[in-house]
Amino acid sequence: MRAPASLRRFGPTTVAIACLLIAIPAASQTSLDDPLDARDAKRLDRMEKVMRELRAIVFQSQRQSGVPIVVQPADTDARLQGISDRLGDLEQTLTRLNGTMEALTRDLDLTRRDNVALKAQVADLATRLTALEASGAPAPAAGDAYGAPPAPPPGVDPAEAFSAARQLMLNGDYDGAERAFAAYVADYPDGPRTPEARYWLGKTLTVRGEDTAAAGAYIGAIRGWPQTAWAPDATVELARALVALRKPADACQTLGELGRRYPKAPVAVKNRAAATAAQARCG
Template sequence: MRISLIVAMLMAGAAMPAAAQSDLGRRVEKLERDVQAVQRKVFPGGAVQPEIVPQQDVATSGVPATSAVADLTARVDALESQLRTLTGQTEENAYRVRQLEEAFNRYRADMETRLAKPVPQPAEEAPSTAPPTPEPAQAETPAAAADPGEQAYLTGYRLWDEGKYGEAQAALEAMVKKYPKHARASYGQNLLGRAYLDDGKPATAAKIFLSNYQTNPKGERAADSLYFLGQALTALKKPAEACKVYDELADVYPTMRDWVKQRLPKARQDAKCS
């Protein structure tokens, strides 16, 4: 309204009083400062510099007010343009925040659904040379969701079972390193060796199987590691060494579980043991 009045006065040929110019200038400068404050809130990192730069009044006593009004009009136009830009930016930011919130809520709901489901216990892993008949599933274990070591083992197991040997190796290596005293440590080390063996890396697998047997001979999968050590040595064209391993397996673990005992005769036959 004030600017329209000024324009009307100019069109009528009236000169604008210096006091009115000064008052309008102060109000415009205040508006500029308000816009800059909004800019700082919208862009707190300072990535966008304010477009409005306060200017000094150029009108002096005795000089027609036309140039001062033109200057103030340009500054008001710039302020309005900047406010439109800030308003658009604010609306865009709000839209992005809503999108992030919706995506997070979907992710949280999905995770809550997954965690609410009971974690399936893995069936005993079957070697590549195993007969078609699967081995019975392992006994039930405590809820895995409450046991990070168990969960880490199950993660490695699922990756191995899906044939993702590289990812399984990384997951199981992390598991046995972080939980060396866990009840699943022997399982994890043995399955780690199998992940390398199934990945066509028998030399690395042999080292892991031997380590599992030597460092944890009473572990639940120590006997299995001796069996698979023989398998790895056979793959490395070292049948004599494989036969020695199978002999030690029979001597140290005469009560080995049936799953291994049923496969040992064929393993000895493949290595041409006497």
Template structure:
């Protein structure tokens, strides 16, 4: 009975992880579409302004503010065992607040809330996910050094997590953005070797091919 309950809990966690990933991908697609619309509207505004003597102004552009927290704070420096006595409802509520901010595009709030989560709940079942989304909240705002540290912390503390393949993939992405090309190539190659057949491995292969074509 205990084993069945543990298996059921693990299945629920896996399903939640997949749902979160799909929700985040949808949000990224929506953000991309919004950015494309703003860019198109801006160009139309400039054209109209040129034809009408500058009467029509360009549409304003928007961008997410990058969190400014230092990389050492992002990792959280969790204390082992702190989460063992935590109330499950409180853990879930804190996680939901952070994830809601991420889905809403408030990346500064998301990074703050996920960082607070991993500090307060360092050993909960949701902690690996929190580290992953902490890294994403920095990656999307191009704060690559802090994103890299968050992904690496996940891999160090939770190497068997379901989020490990995606975290290793994002380590490679972050390294490339930081101009660490050789390290990025090695990491992306490792993703394919360590997690063959996964979506992360496929994405790593595609990115590696693009990197090799320009370097």
């Protein structure tokens, strides 16, 4: 069956679309509720005839080409959807990166505040020890060109060497105090105040950011868990150094020993221990 002469010069697909555009409005103008008169019936017959012709043309075109007629979705919509999905992934990645940067910024701010507080604490602890101890030691001798006292000759009183090192710390000379306490530990490895000298040595190393050496000094200071005024603070300082060295499990274990070994530690020490535990994410 052939298409009408007016449509015969177009391709089969164009004919089908054109006839559908013509037929649908015409069909929509006929009310289903009203009875059809003779004129409308003839018009409907003609429309059905045209539809049969169009169907025959489509089927004939499919048989000749051997390719089924399939309506494909617009490629533009698929690409837009892909771009939208990629943008969503990028937004999630940026959100995660922003969260990580904020956490790093907070940790850096905490570290800076801790360093400032540590310097003040060193001065405060040294002052209190000076007031509590009545050693009567004379003022330290003049140091060398770098501010550190020379190595004590044989027969020098260990109390004088300890007081000289501590005075350097009180004066804010942390480099000189570090060298002086290191010399004291080397010269008097078995002295009664050597653990305390290791504790103060750890303090000077912490101020300078040498966490590995500081941790070693604190370990030497609290070996045997001495019952001294500075031991609880040395334990917390060791935990803080371990956190800085990315060893949170060891830091948490050290803080656990603090509560067991020094249950009567000062409130300030306990507060710093709690802050360190939160930073290490102890369970």
